[in-house]
Amino acid sequence: MDMERHDFQLKDLIEKIQSNDHRLVALQVPEGLKMQALEMMDAIESETSAKIVLAADPCYGACDLVHDKMKLMGVELVAHMGHSQMNIDSGMPTQFINVTYDGDPELTPVLPLLEQHRAMAQQRLQQQSKQVSLSDEEAQERFMDAVGRLAPLTDTKLGLVGSIQHLHLLPDFVERLEKVGYDVTIPIGGARLSFPGQVLGCNYSGDDASIGHYLFLGSGDFHPIGLVLHTGKPLAMLDPYTGDAEEMSLERIERILRQRFGLIMSCQEAHSFGILIGEKPGQMRRTLALRMKKLLEQYGKKGYLLALEHIGPDLIDFYPVDAFVNTACPRIAIDDAVRYRKPLITPFELEVALGEKQWEHGYQFDEIP
Ligand code: SF4
Numbered sequence: 001m002d003m004e005r006h007d008f009q010l011k012d013l014i015e016k017i018q019s020n021d022h023r024l025v026a027l028q029v030p031e032g033l034k035m036q037a038l039e040m041m042d043a044i045e046s047e048t049s050a051k052i053v054l055a056a057d058p059c060y061g062a063c064d065l066v067h068d069k070m071k072l073m074g075v076e077l078v079a080h081m082g083h084s085q086m087n088i089d090s091g092m093p094t095q096f097i098n099v100t101y102d103g104d105p106e107l108t109p110v111l112p113l114l115e116q117h118r119a120m121a122q123q124r125l126q127q128q129s130k131q132v133s134l135s136d137e138e139a140q141e142r143f144m145d146a147v148g149r150l151a152p153l154t155d156t157k158l159g160l161v162g163s164i165q166h167l168h169l170l171p172d173f174v175e176r177l178e179k180v181g182y183d184v185t186i187p188i189g190g191a192r193l194s195f196p197g198q199v200l201g202c203n204y205s206g207d208d209a210s211i212g213h214y215l216f217l218g219s220g221d222f223h224p225i226g227l228v229l230h231t232g233k234p235l236a237m238l239d240p241y242t243g244d245a246e247e248m249s250l251e252r253i254e255r256i257l258r259q260r261f262g263l264i265m266s267c268q269e270a271h272s273f274g275i276l277i278g279e280k281p282g283q284m285r286r287t288l289a290l291r292m293k294k295l296l297e298q299y300g301k302k303g304y305l306l307a308l309e310h311i312g313p314d315l316i317d318f319y320p321v322d323a324f325v326n327t328a329c330p331r332i333a334i335d336d337a338v339r340y341r342k343p344l345i346t347p348f349e350l351e352v353a354l355g356e357k358q359w360e361h362g363y364q365f366d367e368i369p
Pocket of ligand 1: 060061062063064200201202203282283328329330331368
């Protein structure tokens with residue numbers, strides 16, 4: 001990653017520190033930018049009279065804001081870099097700092113993929129049939145089918161989304177895509193998202209029935225996996241760092257769905273569950289965790305509530321329960337399942353295992369609204 005090409009927008013932060021005469025400020029930086037953290041601390045300290053303390057624990061999102069514990073240290077302001085504000089209150093005054101990347105990839109490499117995906121969406125729109133009742137086996141097949149489980153489409157628009165440091169490219173990409181004949185929309189999501197076209201690993205709420213396929217501007221497969229799991233729609237990726245284009249393979253999504261199916265089956269006979277509650281401000285789903293405990297009780301099973309800031313195999317595997325239900329970051333159950341000795345499932349998956357939700361409605365991604 002070429003760090004020189006990132007724009008860390010520190011000016012507003014420096015002005016805020018100067019005008020409020022803050023003395024101790026915590027800087028929180030995502031993992032990918034930590035190498036630059038000391039440089040940023042120098043830059044802020046040289047322009048202000050504040051001392052900067054780096055919140056050096058791992059940070060993967062704005063769900064993970066520095067909260068009250070830093071108050072004990074005397075921190076007056078938290079500067080959170082590279083993520084946008086969510087609908088949460090961490091209990092600390094927090095300034096969000098934008099980071100943008102100036103890479104502007106060519107559209108050409110991704111066009112063949114977009115053409116294929118538009119054809120898939122058009123075919124699906126034409127073939128949409130009314131719901132017929134399914135046998136158990138057909139319903140389980142549908143559950144594992146990456147693209148056969150969609151809510152009906154009303155159109156085949158191209159949904160243009162990106163990760164936060166590339167969102168400034170979207171308006172220009174709309175123009176370029178329209179010039180080559182695409183009907184493009186930038187989805188606008190719910191309160192957890194700050195910007196049009198933004199996606200998070202746990203929230204794709206901008207999706208709607210008029211979108212038939214997606215183009216994602218960003219790198220890595222974290223957001224694309226979640227978006228395709230959530231929507232079942234084909235997705236092409238264009239990486240502003242490298243200029244490379246590829247697609248999220250539907251076979252890969254189906255492999256994940258088969259794995260989820262296996263975990264659900266293995267929880268059907270489980271009697272005792274650890275219910276994980278995240279302590280991070282934007283991952284804390286207490287009501288959901290309590291609902292899961294009540295649901296387990298209704299089925300004569302036992303649920304133990306376990307609250308954790310960080311979740312990992314070493315921290316939970318030893319509890320004498322048969323399985324775990326995760327209500328913290330949804331991606332822990334989905335992306336890290338193989339690291340755990342015992343089944344780790346989402347709340348929706350528990351509902352399917354208990355028979356509360358039916359296979360035939362297809363897989364439901366665990367979204368935090
Ligand atoms: S995917 Fe997980 S880490 Fe990322 S914002 Fe959502 S809850 Fe936080």
